[in-house]
Amino acid sequence: MTNYWRDMSLIVQKYGGSSVATPEKIKKIAEKIKKNVEEEEKVCVVVSAMGKTTDELIALAKRISDSPKPRELDMLLSTGEQVTAALLSIALNDIGVPSVSFNAFQLEMVTTSDFNNARIIDINAERLLDEFQTNDVIVVAGFQGITDLKDITTLGRGGSDTSAVAIAAKLNTKCEIYSDVAGVFACDPKIIPSAKKHEYITYDELMELASMGAKVVHSRAVEIAKKFKVELYCASTFSDERGTFVVDSLPEWLEQPVVTGVTMDKNQRKFTISPLPGGQEAQVQLFIALASKKINLDMISTVKDNGQVYLTFTVVEGASERVREVVEEVLSQYGEYRLIEDDEVVKITAVGVGMESAPGVAARFFAALNKEGVKLLGTSTSEIKISTLVPKYDAEKAVRAVAREFSLA
C-alpha cells in the first residue's frame, strides 16, 4: 500500500442514530463536518441508521415472520445506514463539500459470515484513500459488512462504532464518536445528575464499563481501539462541551482514581440449579452445551454443601428459553434437579484500573452496599472490576452508595 495518505490530516467521525434522526439534524452535521474540512482535514464519517429505523425494520420483518432468516434480515437492516450515508453526502455536496457515500460492498468491508453479529476481517483502505484524492469527506454506512460470497452482514447492536474504529485502525488515525451523550461518565447521569464526566479514561476501563451496561461506545469497538491503539474521543454531537479521551494509559499528571465508574446492567437473568446432579462432569457437559448454543454465561458461582453442588449463573435476558432447553437436555440424564429462574436481579459493577494497586477496594465496595442494607446475591471480580448481583428494587440505591463511596459524583 502506498503511503501518500500519511501526508493528509485525516480523521474518522461517527454519528449515532439520534444524531442523524431528521433531515434537519443531518444538515447540521454537514455544517459541523464542513468546519473540519475548512481546517484542512479529510474526514471519513461513519453513520448509523436514522433514529429508530433499525427497530422499525426489525418490526416490519417480524410482521412477516417470527424468526426471519438471518441472511435476509441483514439484507433488510443494512438499508438503514445506507439511507443516512446517502442523505449526509447529499447535504455535504449541497453546501459545497465534495463528498461521496459508500456502503460495505463498495468499500469491501469484509466480515465473517455470522449474520446479525459478524466480525470485520478487512477493509479496502486503498479505495478509501483513492477517493480522498477527489473528495474531502467520505461517508460510510456503518454497522454493515459483506462476506466473501457478497452476502450482506451486520455487526450487531452498536456495530457502527465498530465500523468507525476499524476504519480508523486501518487508516492509522484517530476516531471521534459523537452521540447525545457528552462523554464517559463515572455513573449514569439519569440516576445521579451530578455524575462526574471523565476527561480521560483507559481502553480497559471503558471496555468493562461498556460491556457492563454503559451505553457510550460499543465494547467491541473499544476492544479494536485498544488492539490498534486508536485514540478515541467521545463527545456530544450538537454541543461544544468537552468530551472524553479514551487512551491506553492516563496522562501521568492526572491523579489515578481507584474506581472510575459504576454501572448497572438490568439485562440479566439468574439461574440456580439446586442441587446439580452428576457433579463436575455434568457441569462441564452443561457449559459445553450452553457454549455450543452460543449462550454466554456471565456470573458463575458454585457452592458445595453436604456433598451437593449448587450452581448459579446469569445470562442476558433473551437467552433464557434456550438455557432451559439446554439444561433439560443435558441434566435429565444425570438425575433430579430444580431449576430456579430469577429476573428480578441487576448487576452492579465498579470499574477502575486503580484497583490493581489499591487493596481494600472490594471491602469498601461491599461495606458501602451493606451499610445501605442492599442484599448481595452473587459476586464476581477481575483485576479491574467488581460485580455483584442485587435485587432490582435495590439497584439505584446500590449505584448511589458506590458512587458516594468512591466520589464518582
Add this chain to the structure above:
Amino acid sequence: MTNYWRDMSLIVQKYGGSSVATPEKIKKIAEKIKKNVEEEEKVCVVVSAMGKTTDELIALAKRISDSPKPRELDMLLSTGEQVTAALLSIALNDIGVPSVSFNAFQLEMVTTSDFNNARIIDINAERLLDEFQTNDVIVVAGFQGITDLKDITTLGRGGSDTSAVAIAAKLNTKCEIYSDVAGVFACDPKIIPSAKKHEYITYDELMELASMGAKVVHSRAVEIAKKFKVELYCASTFSDERGTFVVDSLPEWLEQPVVTGVTMDKNQRKFTISPLPGGQEAQVQLFIALASKKINLDMISTVKDNGQVYLTFTVVEGASERVREVVEEVLSQYGEYRLIEDDEVVKITAVGVGMESAPGVAARFFAALNKEGVKLLGTSTSEIKISTLVPKYDAEKAVRAVAREFSLA
C-alpha cells in the same frame, strides 16, 4: 455458459409497488409464488419498492437539497427495492420456500453510469442459475444497477419492469408483470369504465401506448422484450382475472383490430415561436441546442406563411424552464421572435398495427373528434399511431369519441 438451466421450468415475475405495499400483501405474494413452486417452477421475482417508498425517499432528499447529487440520490433510492426483496425472501422462507434475495451488486446488474436513468448493459446469469440449484425462488431488487466502478444506479421511473424483462431476456424465458391493473386496456377504464381489455397485444402497440401515457408497463421494458422476443403477460396481482399477453404478432385466428387503443398524455407543454427568425439555420441550431440539453421534443410542426416560418413543438412538462433558456440563447442572435407557451393541452393518441393496412383511419379519427366539436391544435403520425393535441377541457370527450369510433369499449 452451461446450459443446465434449459432443463428447469423457469419464469420471471415482477410485482409493482402497490402489490407489495404492506407486510400483509408481501405475505400474500409469497403464497402466490409458492403455488408456482409447487407446480415445479423456479421463479425469479423482481420487486419494486413498497408503496410510495420511492416518493418518500425523494421527499427526504429534497428536505436536504433542492438538487441532490444524482449519484447519491441513487444510493438512497436503491434501498427501497432492497427492503422489499429482503422482506419477500423472509416471507417465502417462513412458509418453507427456499429463497434468497439479491441486489444489483450481488447479481452484477451492470448499467451505464447515467445516474437516475441508467441502461442495463449486462446481468450475471450464471450467478442466478447457480442459486437456483439450492433455491426455488430468487428475489431481485428491481430498478437498480451498478456501474463498472461499483456505483449504484437506478433505471428511471418504471425501472423495475425493465429489470424484470432484462432478466427474462438473459434467461431466455417469459416474464409476468403483476400490478393493480388487470392487463392492457384499449382505453383508460377510469375514463371509460366499459373499456375493452386485450387478450393479446403486440410489442409495437404496447410500446406506443406505454410511451403515450398508458401506465401498464414501462416502455423501455417493452422495447427490450421486443428485441429479445420475451413473452410478456400483464395481469392483476391479487385476482385470477385473465390478463394480457404481449407478443410479437397477434395469433392468426384473432381478428386484427384497426385501432388497439387510445391514450391521453397530460404531461405536455406546447411552445410556439412566431415567427421564427433566422429561418432553417436557426431551426437546426435550436434543435441541436435542445438535444444537447437532453430535452426531447415531441410533436414538431412548422408552417410557412408569407415568407415567415411558424414553429410549434411540445415537451414534457418539467422541461419548460430549460426550453425557455435554450430558445433565448439560440434565437436572440437571429432577431425578434415571440415565444408562446401553452400548458392547457393534452395529447390524444390512437394506436394500432392495423392502421398500416387500413386506409382512412386518420380520416375516421379526425371526423370523430370534429363531430364532437373538439379543437385540433396540432398533429403527428407514424405507421401505427395518430396523435393530436387538443385543449385540456376537451380531452376526455376526445378519448370517448375515439373509443366509440373504433369500438374500444
